[in-house]
Amino acid sequence: MNLPIEQPRVLLVEDDPTLLRVLSDTFAARHFRVATAVDGETAIDIGLKQRFDIIVLDVMLPLVNGYEICRYLRAEGVETPIIFLTAKSEESDILLGLGLGGDDYLAKPFSIKELLARIEAILRRAGNNVEPTAATALKFGEFELDQFSHKLRKGDGTPVKLSPKEYDLLAFLIQHKGEALSRQRIMDSVWGFDSRVTFRSIDRFVTTLRKKIETDSGQHIETIREFGYRFKI
Numbered sequence: 001m002n003l004p005i006e007q008p009r010v011l012l013v014e015d016d017p018t019l020l021r022v023l024s025d026t027f028a029a030r031h032f033r034v035a036t037a038v039d040g041e042t043a044i045d046i047g048l049k050q051r052f053d054i055i056v057l058d059v060m061l062p063l064v065n066g067y068e069i070c071r072y073l074r075a076e077g078v079e080t081p082i083i084f085l086t087a088k089s090e091e092s093d094i095l096l097g098l099g100l101g102g103d104d105y106l107a108k109p110f111s112i113k114e115l116l117a118r119i120e121a122i123l124r125r126a127g128n129n130v131e132p133t134a135a136t137a138l139k140f141g142e143f144e145l146d147q148f149s150h151k152l153r154k155g156d157g158t159p160v161k162l163s164p165k166e167y168d169l170l171a172f173l174i175q176h177k178g179e180a181l182s183r184q185r186i187m188d189s190v191w192g193f194d195s196r197v198t199f200r201s202i203d204r205f206v207t208t209l210r211k212k213i214e215t216d217s218g219q220h221i222e223t224i225r226e227f228g229y230r231f232k233i
Helices: 017-029 040-049 066-075 091-099 112-125 164-175 183-191 199-213
Strands: 009-013 033-037 054-058 082-086 104-107 138-140 143-146 151-154 221-224 228-231
Touching (some): 009 017, 017 183, 054 066, 054 112, 082 091, 082 112, 091 104, 138 164, 143 164
Parallel strands (some): 009 033, 009 054, 054 082, 082 104
Antiparallel strands (some): 138 143, 143 151
């Protein structure tokens, strides 16, 4: 597997502020360069002026809907792959989107991991020499989190076993080190906006992580009372 030559660029077009924030955080955490738009006219303007590797496009938008955005961009010669996001899942809607030049179609609610997997597949088919999930190692204290191999190691190379979700949580905390992160934001970004986990579940995961990376409680992961957590720089 090749390391990325450059960060892939994504245009995210979504008018739901919660979903827009979750997806923006998710893409940024995976080292995409992210541009956003919350209405159709802005999306067309950005889509024509800038180059992107992928466009994630909501269908139901203010001013101009996603289908018309796709139609216009294709008519203007923009060949960037497009994934539609929509609450509509009828076969006729899917065929309309694909017929206008869309490359894929994901019905809401959807899994963040599924969206990332589809984006990666599209980028590979397009021949882009990028690996969206690859990244350099993140270091803190005596530890190093390798985002390419999804492994946590101590300074002497000793591996520390993490479950997949423990890894996702730790990576998110480190990538946003110094920020006060609410439990809601952590839940949306790590588990997905359609997740059924609770705040208590997040607290349990944090407790488990602390046992693996801290000698004193709060050494790396600081609790912000009645709000969430902060990863110490």
